Amino acid sequence: MKSSIKSDPVSTQTKNYTQEWNQPVQRLPKIILSLSLLILVFSMDRSYADEPITIKKTDRCPVCGMFVYKYPKWVAQIVFKDGTSYFYDGAKDMFKHIFDTSKYTPGKSAEAMKDIFVTDYYEVELIEAKSAFYVIGSDVLGPMGHELLPFKDQESAQEFLEDHKGKSIIRFQDVTPVIIESLDHRT
Amino acid sequence: MILHPTVIANLLAVYISSGMVLYAVFYGVQILKHWDIQNGHELQLVLERKTYLISTILSYVFGLQLLSLFLFIFTADSLTPLFVGAMCAAGTLNVDAFGYPTLVLKIFSFILAGLWLVLNYADNQGYDYPLIKKKYLLLAFVAPFIILETILESAYFLSMEADVITSCCGSLFSSERVTGIGSEIASLPARPMMWVFYFTMACTLTSGIFFYLKNAGGYLFTVLSVLMFIISLISIVSFISLYIYELPTHHCPFCIIMEEYHYLGYLLYLLLFGAVVSGIGTGALIPFRRVESLQFMLGGFIRKLALASVILYAAFTALVTYEIVSSSLVISYEVVY
Amino acid sequence: MIELRNVNKVFNAGNPSEFSALNSVNLLIEENQVTVLKGPSGSGKTTLLSIVGCMSRPSAGRVKLQGREITSLPERFLTDIRRKTFGFIFQQPNLIKGISVLDNVMLPAYPLGEKRSHLKIKAMKSLSELNIDNKAASKVEWLSGGEAQRASIVRALINDPHIIIADEPTAHLDTKLSNRFMEIIEKFKSQGKTVIITSHDPLVYESSMVDRVVNLRDGQIEG
Numbered sequence: 001m002k003s004s005i006k007s008d009p010v011s012t013q014t015k016n017y018t019q020e021w022n023q024p025v026q027r028l029p030k031i032i033l034s035l036s037l038l039i040l041v042f043s044m045d046r047s048y049a050d051e052p053i054t055i056k057k058t059d060r061c062p063v064c065g066m067f068v069y070k071y072p073k074w075v076a077q078i079v080f081k082d083g084t085s086y087f088y089d090g091a092k093d094m095f096k097h098i099f100d101t102s103k104y105t106p107g108k109s110a111e112a113m114k115d116i117f118v119t120d121y122y123e124v125e126l127i128e129a130k131s132a133f134y135v136i137g138s139d140v141l142g143p144m145g146h147e148l149l150p151f152k153d154q155e156s157a158q159e160f161l162e163d164h165k166g167k168s169i170i171r172f173q174d175v176t177p178v179i180i181e182s183l184d185h186r187t
Numbered sequence: 188m189i190l191h192p193t194v195i196a197n198l199l200a201v202y203i204s205s206g207m208v209l210y211a212v213f214y215g216v217q218i219l220k221h222w223d224i225q226n227g228h229e230l231q232l233v234l235e236r237k238t239y240l241i242s243t244i245l246s247y248v249f250g251l252q253l254l255s256l257f258l259f260i261f262t263a264d265s266l267t268p269l270f271v272g273a274m275c276a277a278g279t280l281n282v283d284a285f286g287y288p289t290l291v292l293k294i295f296s297f298i299l300a301g302l303w304l305v306l307n308y309a310d311n312q313g314y315d316y317p318l319i320k321k322k323y324l325l326l327a328f329v330a331p332f333i334i335l336e337t338i339l340e341s342a343y344f345l346s347m348e349a350d351v352i353t354s355c356c357g358s359l360f361s362s363e364r365v366t367g368i369g370s371e372i373a374s375l376p377a378r379p380m381m382w383v384f385y386f387t388m389a390c391t392l393t394s395g396i397f398f399y400l401k402n403a404g405g406y407l408f409t410v411l412s413v414l415m416f417i418i419s420l421i422s423i424v425s426f427i428s429l430y431i432y433e434l435p436t437h438h439c440p441f442c443i444i445m446e447e448y449h450y451l452g453y454l455l456y457l458l459l460f461g462a463v464v465s466g467i468g469t470g471a472l473i474p475f476r477r478v479e480s481l482q483f484m485l486g487g488f489i490r491k492l493a494l495a496s497v498i499l500y501a502a503f504t505a506l507v508t509y510e511i512v513s514s515s516l517v518i519s520y521e522v523v524y
Numbered sequence: 525m526i527e528l529r530n531v532n533k534v535f536n537a538g539n540p541s542e543f544s545a546l547n548s549v550n551l552l553i554e555e556n557q558v559t560v561l562k563g564p565s566g567s568g569k570t571t572l573l574s575i576v577g578c579m580s581r582p583s584a585g586r587v588k589l590q591g592r593e594i595t596s597l598p599e600r601f602l603t604d605i606r607r608k609t610f611g612f613i614f615q616q617p618n619l620i621k622g623i624s625v626l627d628n629v630m631l632p633a634y635p636l637g638e639k640r641s642h643l644k645i646k647a648m649k650s651l652s653e654l655n656i657d658n659k660a661a662s663k664v665e666w667l668s669g670g671e672a673q674r675a676s677i678v679r680a681l682i683n684d685p686h687i688i689i690a691d692e693p694t695a696h697l698d699t700k701l702s703n704r705f706m707e708i709i710e711k712f713k714s715q716g717k718t719v720i721i722t723s724h725d726p727l728v729y730e731s732s733m734v735d736r737v738v739n740l741r742d743g744q745i746e747g
Contacts, residue, residue: 057447064357065437066274067447104436145272145352184358224596227530227586235596236581314601315593 055087062086062104063093064144071143073124079115080108090142091118091134091150092183099177118150121160130172133157136183137167146183148175188345189269193262198344200255205337207248211241212330215323224315238319242307245326249300252333256297256460257453259290259340264444270353276441277356277369285343292336299329301464302471309472309488313480321475356439360424369424373438377426384422388504391415395497398469399490405473412466412496419459419503427507430514455506462499469493526553526576526687526718531585533571533743545571546582547743553720554736558713560729561722563740569722570691572740576720577689578606607635611680613690617672619664619679625651626660629679636683643682650678654708670701677708688712690721694728702727709733 055069068075068087076094079085086105088094094116101110116129121140127150134148135157141147148170151157157169170179188194214237221230263276263286273279280286303325310318359367362374391411398408423440431443431451444452469492476485533546545568553559553576561569574580575587578594587595594605619628629647630640651657654674659667667675673693680688688709694702702725710733712719723729729737739746 060432060434062434063436064274064355065432065434065439065442066355066357104434106435141271141352143272143274144355224593227582227584227595229532229584232581232584232595239598311598311600314597316596316598 059087061088061093063088063096066143073119073121074142074147075119075126076129077115077117077126078113079117081112081114084108090144091129091148092142092144092146092180094118094129095148095175095180099180120152120156121149122151122156127152132172134170134172134175135161135164135166135168136170136179138164140164148183189266189347189349191262191266191269193258193265194344197255197258197262198341200251200258201337201340204248204252204255205333207244208326208330208333211245211248212327214238214241215326218323219320219327222319235316238316242311242322246304246307249304252296252300253304256293257456259293260441260444260456264441266347269349270351272352272355274442275356275439275445277359277439278353280441281353281359282348282351283343283346285339285346289336289339289343292332292339296329296332296336297460298464298467299325299332301460302467303329305464305468305492306471309475309481309485312484312488313478315480317478317480318475356441357437360438360440361436362438369438372421372424375421375425377429380422380425384418384426385504387411387415387418388500392497392501392504395466395493395500399494399497402486402490405489405493406470408493408496409466409470412463412469412500415500416459416463416466422507423455427510430511430516433514433516435516451506451510455503458499458503458506462496462503465492465496465499469496525555525590526720527551527588528572528576529586529588531572531575531582531587533568533575533580534583537583545743546575549585549743549745551738551745553718555718556713556716557735558709558719558721558733559736559738560734561720561738561740562724562729564724566742567740568743569740571743573689573691573720573722577610577612577687578602607632608683609686611683611685611688613677613680613688613693615692615695617664617676619667619672619675621665622663624661625656625664625667625675628664629675629682631682632679633682647678647682650681651675654678669696670704673697673701673705677705685717687718687720690719692723692725693721694723694725699727706731706733 055072055075057067057069059068060066061068066089068089071089074090076088076091077085078088078094078097086097088097097104098110098113098116101108101113117126118129118132119125120127120132129150132150132152133154133156134150136146136148138149138161140149142149149160149166151160154169160166161169214234218234218238222234223231260276263279266279267273267275270279270282273282280290303322306318306322306325310316310322360369360373362370391408391414394404394408394411397403398405420440423443424438428438428440428443429435431448432439441452442448443455444450469489472485472489472492475481476489478485528549528551531546531549531551532544535543535545549568549572551572561572563569571580575582578589581595585595586593589605589609594602597605619625620631626644626647629651630643633643648657648660651660654677656667656671656674656678659671659675664672664675673696690709694705697705706728709719709721713733721728721734728734
């Protein structure tokens with residue numbers, strides 16, 4: 001899962017255009033160019049919607065064994081440094097894997113995780129898990145029951161919380177095994 | 188109530204079964220009280236005619252009963268999309284308090300129904316209805332199970348609510364949870380359990396083959412086949428499922444019936460249940476080998492039953508072994524699940 | 525030998541049209557004898573014959589065939605005995621139209637699974653003994669009354685049964701053919717077979733080869 005644009009720093013790219021920059025040519029195309037570059041830069045670390053995710057029919061969540069292809073709106077993914085990746089049927093199971101990695105995948109540890117993605121509930125596209133906003137305590141149920149619903153920004157998370165009686169919005173680092181357990185035990 | 192075609196089919200099957208069984212029991216009681224093959228009274232002749240009809244009806248009813256166990260599991264599996272948190276039959280059965288009791292009772296009914304069919308077949312081979320009283324006594328014993336099963340199954344389907352969050356099989360059969368028999372079995376250590384499974388299977392198969400060849404030790408074989416049945420069920424949860432799913436923590440015995448696993452579960456359970464019924468049937472018929480009208484066929488039939496049981500258990504073991512060997516899962520000795 | 529003990533037969537029991545065809549019949553039919561059941565129509569002769577021949581069951585009572593109780597036998601055993609022990613000759617030849625005489629004659633032997641070639645030889649031999657082998661391939665519609673009757677006799681004999689049952693066999697035959705029929709019966713007797721005939725034809729029940737005449741009236745045996 002590589003993004004279509006290599007993660008080159010902006011400075012390298014602008015260096016290529018420095019010469020053009022100093023040319024006494026029309027300003028308009030340059031403005032348009034720089035604006036496009038800015039937009040591209042700011043949208044780069046937000047969504048990976050343009051890449052197709054190939055979930056095989058046989059892919060199962062290592063925590064609960066469910067077949068992930070049945071729930072495309074809830075897919076979460078973790079890519080390990082050795083290239084292997086696992087799919088989950090919700091953010092909750094993903095967190096369960098993170099908290100007890102060797103139980104569900106013996107021989108692997110949480111430190112070996114490279115990229116973590118979750119699916120934004122409104123946009124239905126993969127977003128970075130570490131920067132997402134999670135709503136807990138809402139009345140929307142995922143395939144595993146009560147869930148953490150991921151959103152790419154505070155505003156959409158807040159909007160969802162108000163619409164669906166959510167209890168709170170938490171960040172990736174705030175999630176603890178206690179919170180996960182409380183989601184499991186709610187009826 | 189959820190008007191799913193499978194639910195209707197299940198309820199219809201179980202009501203028809205109960206109705207026919209009650210009708211049969213009514214005449215069965217008469218037969219048990221008044222049957223006397225020697226006298227030529229009108230009642231006796233009427234009962235002789237009636238038993239022909241009732242045996243035929245019950246053969247079909249109990250045949251239906253055998254199928255209905257699998258239909259029930261299939262239904263539970265099909266209804267999973269309706270319940271949040273359910274991903275296989277395990278979740279659907281947990282939707283209300285009647286699901287699992289119904290399943291347990293259905294398993295009992297299956298075995299008793301199979302036993303009745305074996306007894307009925309043997310009885311029909313004799314020209315003077317040699318086993319008729321035993322047959323109807325067994326029917327009287329089976330009838331309450333079937334009635335109870337009907338009540339429980341009705342309660343299960345009728346009290347199903349769609350807005351219930353049910354447990355996923357991952358947690359029902361997890362080795363973490365302390366309560367519940369599911370997790371108690373799941374937390375049995377896998378490697379030792381494998382040894383128990385294969386060792387007992389070897390004993391059972393040997394005993395069966397010995398009986399087939401030497402015509403001795405039939406009761407031992409019956410006891411072993413029942414024991415093997417229980418051990419096999421435990422083994423499925425404890426370690427066999429792990430290899431089929433290739434997931435070290437997934438012990439659920441119901442996910443293996445799903446399409447993604449090529450409906451393997453149905454085949455495994457079919458072999459297993461067939462094996463235990465023929466094993467028990469063997470033991471049930473041994474006492475009647477001396478009966479005059481069955482002299483010429485019963486011995487051979489019992490041995491064939493034993494052989495059938497052996498073959499079914501062997502096929503089960505072969506399938507399980509194939510799954511273990513071809514699985515990409517490796518259960519390391521140190522890790523105890 | 526055939527033994528009937530307290531045999532009753534009631535039709536339409538419980539209905540207003542209830543009819544008692546046989547009433548406490550006790551009868552012993554000896555082996556290797558020709559027994560004639562005689563009586564007016566409605567006396568129960570045919571009913572009695574059908575019970576003896578395992579074709580129907582009594583409403584009460586027991587029937588023993590060569591020591592073996594047959595009234596309580598399950599159907600699958602009864603069909604076996606019926607096929608192997610009895611040969612039936614009816615009032616009408618009851619041959620099946622559209623197939624040949626040979627096929628008709630071999631019919632009762634099909635369930636026994638004998639090889640067809642063997643069966644054919646047996647059937648042809650039987651047909652020639654009654655002088656209708658030349659008609660073996662003809663359609664039954666072309667047979668005369670006597671020929672048809674003889675074909676039905678061959679059919680009754682195809683499984684080499686021990687007991688021959690004939691229900692009013694001479695009802696549609698003229699004197700000559702009736703006499704011919706009785707000669708055939710005598711031959712059965714000499715072969716060791718048992719013959720039971722119902723008839724109200726004097727030519728039959730007054731014949732010299734008849735060993736015993738049983739009189740039936742209103743479902744009971746007289747005398």
